[in-house]
Amino acid sequence: MAADAEIFASEGILKQAQDDASIEQVVNVACLPGLVGNSLAMPDIHYGYGFCIGGVAAFPADDGLVLPGGVGYDINCGVRLIASSISVDEFAAAAESLGYAILQRVPTGLTPRSNYKLNKKEFLRVITGGAREIVRSFAGQAADLAFIESGGCLPFDAPGIISAKAYERGGPQVGSLGSGNHFIEIQVVEEIYDPQAALVFGLEKDNIAIMIHTGSRGFGHQIASDYIEIFRKRNLGRLKLKDPQLVHAAIKSPEGRNYLQALNAASNFAWANRQLLQEDIVAIFERIFRQGRGKLGLALVYDQAHNIAKFEKHRIGKDMASLLVHRKGATRAFPPGHPDVAEKYREVGQPVLIPGSMGSRSYVLRGTEQGAALTFASSAHGAGRRLSRHQAVKFSAQSDVRERLKKNGVLVFSHSEQGLREEIPEAYKNVDDVVDVTVASGISEKVARLRPLLVIKG
Amino acid sequence: MRNYEIFATTADTGIRFKGRDFCGLYENALRGLNLLLFGSRHRETRGDESSHFSYRGDGPENVLVNFLAEVLFLVYQKKKQVVALDFVHADGCWLDARLQLAPCLSTPKVDIKSATYHNLRVVEQNGMKSAAIVFDI
Numbered sequence: 001m002a003a004d005a006e007i008f009a010s011e012g013i014l015k016q017a018q019d020d021a022s023i024e025q026v027v028n029v030a031c032l033p034g035l036v037g038n039s040l041a042m043p044d045i046h047y048g049y050g051f052c053i054g055g056v057a058a059f060p061a062d063d064g065l066v067l068p069g070g071v072g073y074d075i076n077c078g079v080r081l082i083a084s085s086i087s088v089d090e091f092a093a094a095a096e097s098l099g100y101a102i103l104q105r106v107p108t109g110l111t112p113r114s115n116y117k118l119n120k121k122e123f124l125r126v127i128t129g130g131a132r133e134i135v136r137s138f139a140g141q142a143a144d145l146a147f148i149e150s151g152g153c154l155p156f157d158a159p160g161i162i163s164a165k166a167y168e169r170g171g172p173q174v175g176s177l178g179s180g181n182h183f184i185e186i187q188v189v190e191e192i193y194d195p196q197a198a199l200v201f202g203l204e205k206d207n208i209a210i211m212i213h214t215g216s217r218g219f220g221h222q223i224a225s226d227y228i229e230i231f232r233k234r235n236l237g238r239l240k241l242k243d244p245q246l247v248h249a250a251i252k253s254p255e256g257r258n259y260l261q262a263l264n265a266a267s268n269f270a271w272a273n274r275q276l277l278q279e280d281i282v283a284i285f286e287r288i289f290r291q292g293r294g295k296l297g298l299a300l301v302y303d304q305a306h307n308i309a310k311f312e313k314h315r316i317g318k319d320m321a322s323l324l325v326h327r328k329g330a331t332r333a334f335p336p337g338h339p340d341v342a343e344k345y346r347e348v349g350q351p352v353l354i355p356g357s358m359g360s361r362s363y364v365l366r367g368t369e370q371g372a373a374l375t376f377a378s379s380a381h382g383a384g385r386r387l388s389r390h391q392a393v394k395f396s397a398q399s400d401v402r403e404r405l406k407k408n409g410v411l412v413f414s415h416s417e418q419g420l421r422e423e424i425p426e427a428y429k430n431v432d433d434v435v436d437v438t439v440a441s442g443i444s445e446k447v448a449r450l451r452p453l454l455v456i457k458g
Numbered sequence: 459m460r461n462y463e464i465f466a467t468t469a470d471t472g473i474r475f476k477g478r479d480f481c482g483l484y485e486n487a488l489r490g491l492n493l494l495l496f497g498s499r500h501r502e503t504r505g506d507e508s509s510h511f512s513y514r515g516d517g518p519e520n521v522l523v524n525f526l527a528e529v530l531f532l533v534y535q536k537k538k539q540v541v542a543l544d545f546v547h548a549d550g551c552w553l554d555a556r557l558q559l560a561p562c563l564s565t566p567k568v569d570i571k572s573a574t575y576h577n578l579r580v581v582e583q584n585g586m587k588s589a590a591i592v593f594d595i
Contacts, residue, residue: 050576165535221571229524243577386468387468388466
């Protein structure tokens with residue numbers, strides 16, 4: 001083994017990781033050549049394909065490796081949080097109307113067609129320009145871009161390296177939520193732990209916020225599948241892998257370079273997707289509350305990826321090193337003072353968004369110096385599943401999920417009864433445990449806790 | 459184990475299937491996927507159109523992933539269910555077949571995004587070939 005496997009966990013989390021064999025996956029990554037530092041797992045560690053969810057691995061930018069399995073299939077799956085000055089009481093009167101309007105407007109569920117009919121040229125502009133292109137040509141405010149990781153756009157200028165299938169799958173899906181664990185939630189800021197950081201992020205107790213969780217839809221999935229296939233073919237017989245999903249290539253190889261370009265295109269798709277969803281939702285708020293976004297205090301707090309590989313500079317010993325950091329089910333968490341943190345947030349550090357499950361709390365944390373030193377500035381990304389979808393459906397068979405959540409103060413809107421049952425709160429681990437370990441290990445600091453009031457599921 | 463069946467992992471879902479030869483293996487993989495997608499074991503139709511699928515790979519796992527990925531693409535993008543296979547050639551490294559297609563009668567029950575290589579291995583025991591494939595959903 002070239003490096004150590006390092007897992008940030010409590011005894012309980014470690015026990016679950018032992019049970020689902022995800023520790024073995026962290027060890028398998030530690031065996032990859034050229035790994036810088038250790039193979040890391042965040043406190044939301046659970047079993048993935050080859051590379052565990054919650055996994056972080058860094059390789060030298062000049063002669064290291066790139067692994068599609070270290071990013072995952074849903075490239076730039078991520079979370080966006082929008083703050084508001086709407087009080088929970090003001091929201092309550094409009095809650096039902098908002099829920100129906102969002103469900104009606106936002107395409108959710110299986111392979112929905114987007115409201116935005118993009119031609120090939122427009123689609124190319126979207127995967128080249130990401131959220132910037134949406135703000136430029138469709139909707140939104142340029143000021144938002146500062147609060148999106150990488151400004152919502154990574155460099156891409158090679159449309160020929162993406163398959164026709166990826167274009168066909170992705171073309172109609174820009175501006176759609178998808179299914180599974182993706183959601184739109186309206187939440188209330190329930191608890192503030194760090195008043196200074198919360199103030200800087202625009203989060204005020206008892207005001208509502210909007211959280212969007214989705215990714216690059218079929219476009220990113222097809223790119224991941226295509227490049228796993230390409231890497232496999234080029235490296236057949238040369239790589240001795242513990243798991244075929246850990247197939248990799250040199251960053252500087254033609255296939256490595258092409259994958260990184262395609263990854264950027266899928267990342268841009270995802271940022272564009274979340275930007276469009278935000279604008280759809282903002283328009284609904286403006287219509288229902290009969291006020292503009294300024295008056296409603298609707299402002300983007302942050303948009304961050306939790307399935308991505310990016311070139312970053314990190315301190316290794318006394319020197320700064322250029323690395324390709326893979327985060328799969330892990331979030332970037334830059335500390336205070338980092339030049340890539342939006343100027344407004346630089347004093348407190350980058351926001352870290354950790355969603356819970358439908359019916360449980362979500363958290364806003366912030367990056368720390370200790371996290372930068374321990375985890376290549378990475379943090380946890382969520383709760384992680386505890387029950388399979390089949391188990392969850394069985395578990396909820398005798399109960400009315402909507403009614404049960406309503407009793408707990410959560411209104412649920414979904415076209416899919418089955419999807420709802422698959423996503424019951426009991427299907428997920430306790431996000432509080434994940435956050436407690438994240439904070440106790442110094443990776444991030446708590447800023448605020450949010451409670452769901454309204455959930456729209458695919 | 460039946461000729462094909464569904465199994466669940468914590469995060470995802472998969473199918474197990476077996477066959478006496480590669481034709482049987484690929485056919486039962488298709489049946490298992492149709493069961494997962496549409497909840498029914500058989501659909502009594504030959505289909506009203508067909509498409510040609512030919513894939514030469516480096517082993518049966520590689521052929522299976524690409525074959526099932528094609529079936530999924532047809533379902534989600536073209537709204538066509540593959541209801542039967544007419545084999546031209548089937549071995550561990552090459553599948554050449556006409557896919558009999560019929561319009562999907564219902565929306566798929568699950569949103570499968572990708573067929574994965576995760577722990578995928580075609581094994582042979584007592585004259586039967588078998589495999590289990592996990593789908594990312």
